[in-house]
Amino acid sequence: MQHKPSAADDAATPARLNWQAASGALQASGDWSARSCGELAERLAKALASIPAGQEGVRLDSQQITHMDTAGALLILQIRDALQARNITLDLSALQTGQTELLELVQRIGDLSPPAEPPGLNPLESIGKSALDILSNAYDTMVFIGEVVTRTIPLLIQPWRLRWGAIINEIQAAGTRSIPIVALLTFLIGVVIAYQSGITMQQYGATVFLPDMIGIITLREMAPLITAIVVAGRTGSSYAAAIGTMKVTQEVDALRSLAISPIEMLIIPRVLALSIALPLLTVMAMATGLYGGILVANQIFGLDMSVALQRLGALTHSHFWVGMIKAPIFALAIAMIGCHEGMKVRGSAADVGRSTTASVVQAIFWVIVIDAVFAVLFSKLSL
16 A cells, blocks of 8 residues: 555655754655665664654654655654654654555554354254254265266166276276285284184184184175275275365366266276275185184194185085175275265365265274174074
8 A cells, every 4th residue: 555656766765854843843755665765764763863852742744755655654653663762752643644544554453363263052053963964964975876876877788988997997906906905914813813712612622613613704704894994994095085186176177177077087987996806805805814714723723724624615605605795885885985075075185184084984984884784684584
């Protein structure tokens, strides 16, 4: 903000300040802008030294100021403070309107206090808000699932329209690269289950039944559940982060502007890829879990390997298929949750972090819920 903008050139008159003893006034003249009042600010004490110490009041005469901006207004406040330190009052009533506005501008203090906290909700309002949030999230989820299903069915009928290159890349990322961690974890869990169960069974001379316990637990529950949890933390979070980042960088909007469906381009390949990769990982997890358990039974509890393999072979195939039925359902849940959380990102890196965290938590939660539902269902079906 400037007062009296003029066509002044680089040869503008420097800011001056003269004491008029006869009128008791400080006469300000020249260009009081940032480019011209620096020298006066440096020698301000010398310019005010001529004012006698007993002077009761000093009037500032600013009629001869040709140009003034906020730097000049700050200099006037500096003059006032310097005189107040000597118990001399500076009268600013003679300032012109624009100059007074500049002084008010530079003296305006921003509100540095933190914003007031919003009023808290009473218990009934909190319950209502939570219910509305749950219903809104459920509605958004159902809309998202419906859109994915309606766009997937035509592609399955016409498979040549699928983006097979993207699907293969996602299978490699979600499946092949997950093999080491899944194999290691399931092997170690098989070892733990066999060791903990074997100690108790050895007390009753029932170690011969240890392969049966290892096989049933591994095939029905441990292998599919552990694989799904690992994939939810590794792959589900990557889906949310990748799609969320694309939302922040407006790549998703760019796809829509090109009449390309983000569902077909980004989500369907990931869902189909994980639906293929997770069952294959589950089979591998079953094998490594059984190997870890049988190894402990043979090396620690002295069970003959041929007997252990014979006991495993005697198990019905239903245990294997019970575990395998869960795998694609887990895959669909993990992929849909990760992609949905990524699509919910609105425009900041913080949203990407929150969506990534939410995708992992929700995926693991729903994997466990689905596993519990299957456990009750198979129990009712005597499977």
